[in-house]
Structure formats: C-alpha cells, structure tokens
Amino acid sequence: MDGVAVRVRVRGPQDGTPVLLVHGIGRSLEDWRDAQDRLAADFRVISMDLPGFGLTPKLRAKPGLPTFARAVIGVLDGLGERRPVHLMGNSLGGAVSMTAATTHPDRVASLVLVNSAGFGREANLPLLPMLYGVLSALPVLGARFRPLARDAGLALNQALFADPAFATAELVRHAAKVGRQPDFRATFVGTLLTLGAPVAGSFPGWRRALLAAVGKAGKPVMVVWGDRDTVLPVRHYHAAVAALPHARSHLFPNTGHMPQIERVEEFTALAKDFVTTCAMIES
Template identity: 30%
Template structure:
C-alpha cells in the first residue's frame, strides 16, 4: 500500500513538472521567418566553407577606409546599426553575426573560443578581399578584436575596444555569474537550452544600458527571437562554459598599432576599472569615458562615440 502511495505521489510530481516544462518551454524560432524579419538587404549570407554560412552586412564606399565591427555576447550585427547610419557614407563598414549568434546560427565545429572567432573574422576578411582595416569590438567582441590583432597585425590599421573583455576577473570560480554556473551543470544546462522566457530578456537587457528606458519592446523581441534561432541557445551555453577570456600584460604590450578604448562609466557588466587596466597595459592606447553610459556606447551614445571614432581614424590618415 505504502509503495503504491509513494508511486502515485512520484507520478503526480512528474506530471506536474512535465506540465510546467510544457508551459515554460520556448521553442526555436523559424529560421525562414527570422531571415525575412532581420536578414533583408543589405544583408548577405556568405558561405565560408566547412559548413559555415555567415550573416553579414558590407556597406559604404568600396574605396573608403574599412571598419570591421565585432559584436558582443548574445548580441548581433544589429548592435552596430546606429554607427552604420552615421558612418557608412564615408567608411566601408563590415559587420557580421558571429557563429552562435543572430542569423548565422551554430558553428559546425562547435568551437566558440575567441581565437576561433578571430579565425572567422580572418576568413571574412579574405573572402571580401580587404587588406587593411580598423577592427572594432564590443564586450566579447573586443576580445575577438585583440586576439585578431595579435594573430594578424598586418591587416589591422588600428584597434578600437569598447567596454571590452580582457582584464583578469577578481575572485575564484565560486564567484562566477549564475548563467555561467548553469552552463557548467549538465542537468540545468539541458533545461536552459529549452526554457528561455521573454521575461528573462526583458529583465536582463535593461542592465546593459545606463538609461534602461533605451530598451523597448522591439529590442527585447529581437534579442529573444535571435537567441532562439536554431542552435544559438546551445552555442550560448557552450560559450558560457568556457574559461574567461583574459589578456596577459605581454599580449597587450604586443599590440603595436594605435588603440582607442571607449567605455561607459555606468557599465554594470564590465566596470570602468577594466578599461583603465587595459589602457595601462597597452602602450599605444587612449581611453575615452562616457559618464552615465552603460555597456554599449555605440547604441546608447551613438553621436558622440561615432564622432570620437571618426576623429581617431582621421588622425591615422594624418600620420
């Protein structure tokens, strides 16, 4: 009798959990619908070989200086739209969805290390037949940018790091953010790959901005829909399970090209002290700080940040 009761209780609990799972489960988005919504002209889908097709945009005059823009974690090439609108009349602007992001989807190699992303950047550069360029990266994309500059300095006219990763993180593994601990726990990881409510994006995205009012429903929808593009959620968890992308002082000292560092003083994700650390260790760098601005100055403060980049590149031409 007791066994039957316990069995009935277990079955009821399992059934309840299954109903909860079905209620909160967030299916993948339809790739055709996502391409129609976010991949219209001037988007291109470029086959780089090895099973990898990358979503990118290549706009602006072909004879102009080249800006190659690398987005951050869980973002997409859309993050650069404010800069593209302001700069593409006088620059050739190349921006892409890195593997595991946006409309590119998962990497066929499942390699999401920053060095692997730097290799994708090099394949794009070679495919588009660009010789020299100013490489710009935000957040995780900043790490990709400085890794690329170390591996291919002959193609990097200058480097721009915006609220970039790189500084060693204080504390031990117990201090890792919850999302990273989930990514390293198999059972929780499998659940997270299937349950991604819109409220998760709505609650977390405002933390990226100094002024949370910059986040609107369309932005929340875009992040939520592209995160659920087939393969992107598993790729995100794979990436979160990797160790932090940390630069050594020797690596930073090896960056011989001009480096501009842009930072939002109100960045709650990567604090200003990280930007100051990068400046101290990159001899050729200059730091510009934006009071009251968060993690993505190119979105939140586009007029001033684009003007600062413009002056920086103009200075390169004068040398």
C-alpha cells in the first residue's frame, strides 16, 4: 500500500466468511494469534499490522483513524478480498474498524468492538516506558536507563491483563521488538495527537462524530469488554452499550484490556456465533 508492504497473517479456508482483526495502539497482529487460529476453523481470518506499528513501516500519510482505516481496505484489496468483511478491533483497532465501516460501508459486514477506543475520555497509555526507551537509546547515558526500560515494559504488559501471568516472556520480548521498530515512536505520538492530549484525554469531537456515523451506517455490532481494564475502564463499556443500544454486548469478569487473549475460548465462541448469525442474515 503506497509502496509499503503491510505485514499480514491469513488463516482459514479461502472461501470462508471473511474476518479481519485489528490490534491496538503500539501493538501488533500477534495480539490476535490464538483467537485467529480458533476462528480460522470456520472463517477466512486475516490479521494485520497497522502501518507504523507491529513490524510494518509507516505510510507517508499522517497516522490516525482515516489513514489506518484506509490501510485496512488496502489490505483487503491486496488480498483480493472484495466481499464485505467482519471487522474485529481491539482498543484503537475498534475505532479504526468503526472508521472503516463508515468510510467504506460496502466493504464491512459487521463490527466486533473489543475494549474499543471511542467511548470515553480516559485512556491510560504507556508514556513512561516510551520515555525510558528513548533515554536507553542515548549513546553514553543509555545503559543506566535500560533496566528501567525493561522493568517499565514488563509492568506495562502485565497491566494489560487481570492476570499478569498472561504477560509471558514471549509476549514481552515481542512487544519490546515492536517498540524498537524505527517508525514506532513517531506513529505512536502522531496517533495520540490526533485523538487527544495529555491531561485533557480523548477529544470528544471525533468520538461524537464517529459514533453518530456508526449509528447511521446500521451495521450489526457486538461490544465486548473486560471488567478490570486499566487502559479503557469499564465505564467505557457502559457508555458503548448506551451509545449503541441495538448492539450485542458482553462483559467478561476478572478480565483486562485484551479479552481475545485472556478469555480466548469464551471470546471466540461469542465471536463465531455473532459472525455466523450476521452471515446467515446477509444470505
């Protein structure tokens, strides 16, 4: 897309109902790996790195919801997938998915919003680990900040889950690798600045406009959340249910910011039922 090779992972039968999975800010397609493998028993499932995150370089365009939504459609085009796709987005990926559904309604069949951005002001994001990461890269003083960067990175990944054991050594190592990607910091900061500001939190304007557009689009929606999310707290779930009164909804107990990892079996069962029901209505 725009001369940039977007990293994707495709599983499941070619003729299966198409599903596309979108990760959150600063993350990668690995956040969907186990859920993707389970969903692929029934559907054609695509996961992708948003440009500038994961292991994919950034695009020339400014990072933000419109650019990321365009990248989602670009991936579908690149794979030759012209059927309406069922989008599942976690955190920032939920807002990206909603944007794609409103800007390209003919390409989107339904939305599964997983602890999605767009429903409240608060967003507890990992600025301290980023700062330590920058300091640890300094040529002379960097060595003394590297232990702090490692500890902050571990704490950050543990905070994504109600059970910190889900922050496995493999997950933490990959998150650190993603954070060292050359375009990561510029994409992270650039994305944040389009959505909100320190202290002020998420700007209400884009949230109101996006939710109004989603309501008008009339796509089937399912909202799921973890009740112990420390990034986008559970009050956002209740705001989402109020804003999208016709959506299916499910609140996972004792679960953090990524139910698709922490409650993978229960999540995929819900998602399979939702997509299957939507596909039956379409046909």
